[in-house]
Amino acid sequence: MMLYRPFENRLNSLLTKHQLQRAQWTILYYLYHFGPTTLVEIAAYQGVEKPTVTRTINQLEEYGYVEKIPSMDKREKKMKITNEGERIYKKIRIPIDQFEMEILEGITPEEQEECIRIFDSIKSNL
Amino acid sequence: MMLYRPFENRLNSLLTKHQLQRAQWTILYYLYHFGPTTLVEIAAYQGVEKPTVTRTINQLEEYGYVEKIPSMDKREKKMKITNEGERIYKKIRIPIDQFEMEILEGITPEEQEECIRIFDSIKSNL
DNA sequence: TTAAAATAGTTATCAATGGTAACTAATATA
DNA sequence: TATATTAGTTACCATTGATAACTATTTTAA
Numbered sequence: 001m002m003l004y005r006p007f008e009n010r011l012n013s014l015l016t017k018h019q020l021q022r023a024q025w026t027i028l029y030y031l032y033h034f035g036p037t038t039l040v041e042i043a044a045y046q047g048v049e050k051p052t053v054t055r056t057i058n059q060l061e062e063y064g065y066v067e068k069i070p071s072m073d074k075r076e077k078k079m080k081i082t083n084e085g086e087r088i089y090k091k092i093r094i095p096i097d098q099f100e101m102e103i104l105e106g107i108t109p110e111e112q113e114e115c116i117r118i119f120d121s122i123k124s125n126l
Numbered sequence: 127m128m129l130y131r132p133f134e135n136r137l138n139s140l141l142t143k144h145q146l147q148r149a150q151w152t153i154l155y156y157l158y159h160f161g162p163t164t165l166v167e168i169a170a171y172q173g174v175e176k177p178t179v180t181r182t183i184n185q186l187e188e189y190g191y192v193e194k195i196p197s198m199d200k201r202e203k204k205m206k207i208t209n210e211g212e213r214i215y216k217k218i219r220i221p222i223d224q225f226e227m228e229i230l231e232g233i234t235p236e237e238q239e240e241c242i243r244i245f246d247s248i249k250s251n252l
Numbered sequence: 253t254t255a256a257a258a259t260a261g262t263t264a265t266c267a268a269t270g271g272t273a274a275c276t277a278a279t280a281t282a
Numbered sequence: 283t284a285t286a287t288t289a290g291t292t293a294c295c296a297t298t299g300a301t302a303a304c305t306a307t308t309t310t311a312a
Contacts, residue, residue: 001133001152002152002171002172002173002249003173003245003248003249003252004130004173005172005173005174005270006173006249006252007127007252008270009173009270009271010252021296021297021298022297022298023297023298023299026127026128038260038261039260039261040259040260040261045128046128046131047128047129047130047131047132047135048131048298048299048300049299049300049301050260050261050262051261051262051263051264051299051300051301052298052299052300053261054261054262054263055298055299056298073259073260073307073308074260074306074307074308075259075260075261075306075307075308076259076260076261076307077260077261102251103248103251103252104248104251105251106247106251107244107247107248111240111244112244114237114240114241114244115240115241115244118233118237118238118240118241119129121232121233122129122229122230122233123128123129123132125228125229125230125231125232126129126132126133126136126229131299134299135299135300147267147268147269148268148269149268149269149270164289164290165289165290166288166289166290174269174270174271175270175271175272176289176290176291177270177271177272177290177291177292177293178269178270178271179290180290180291180292181269181270182269199278199279199288199289200277200278200279200289201277201278201279201288201289201290202278202288202289202290203289203290253312254311254312255310255311255312256309256310256311256312257308257309257310257311258307258308258309258310259306259307259308259309260305260306260307260308261304261305261306261307262303262304262305262306263302263303263304263305264301264302264303264304265300265301265302266299266300266301267298267299267300267301268297268298268299268300269296269297269298269299270295270296270297270298271294271295271296271297272293272294272295272296273292273293273294274291274292274293275290275291275292275293276289276290276291276292277288277289277290277291278287278288278289278290279286279287279288279289280285280286280287280288281284281285281286281287282283282284282285282286
């Protein structure tokens with residue numbers, strides 16, 4: 001809980017160098033790792049409401065980091081990461097990986113796995 | 127990370143019934159458990175900047191949940207929780223405890239301890 | 253088959269928190 | 283004693299998050 005704020009500050013200080021914010025970053029992360037998806041999926045992933053995602057996606061679209069692709073369901077707005085988006089993702093990934101390694105220093109992979117497992121359990125209870 | 131938003135939403139939905147927000151709640155929690163303290167201490171605890179705490183404390187002061195007490199250091203604004211503050215804290219504590227038990231279902235006390243330990247490690251690395 | 257319900261996304265608006273810069277007053281340090 | 287640091291304040295700005303209301307499309311129920 002109290003860990004969130006310092007973590008986000010540090011993360012945002014890394015992202016600011018590329019004119020990005022955490023909300024935008026997590027969408028790039030998602031699209032890079034899981035592939036094209038809809039806004040409602042992103043909202044579920046981020047745990048926020050649809051209008052919030054609309055705005056953030058629009059920002060990323062303006063930057064040219066994401067684009068819309070066709071979908072069979074005419075209601076959907078299916079988004080994919082662009083080549084430019086992948087480029088910026090990989091670029092930012094480097095200092096962020098560094099940051100993550102720093103904060104995880106002294107914690108074994110087993111411990112990390114354990115924590116992730118506990119978090120998944122909490123998430124399903126939420 | 128993605129757990130934060132749903133958690134905060136749930137927490138805030140419980141707090142809203144008493145016209146409180148998460149930031150205010152964590153200050154009440156701190157004062158209740160750790161006793162009177164200064165604004166700079168609270169800022170450290172919450173991982174935020176001083177002006178943010180100033181505002182939140184002022185809100186709580188208006189509600190009558192906290193009050194200023196004398197301090198040797200004339201710069202300091204040492205705050206304590208009032209009786210009213212304790213009353214509201216105990217009242218809200220009940221549904222929040224319930225909520226926490228729900229999300230922690232299936233997780234043993236040992237696992238919880240483990241996670242807290244890992245978090246402390248991460249915090250010191252931040 | 254058709255109407256009602258549900259879903260995806262949008263727009264507009266508001267609330268809350270968080271940050272920074274600049275400042276004053278008090279305390280600590282050189 | 284002068285300078286540096288600290289505690290707190292004020293003002294302002296940015297971002298994210300939510301809700302309400304809505305349109306268009308798809309799904310479901312009658």
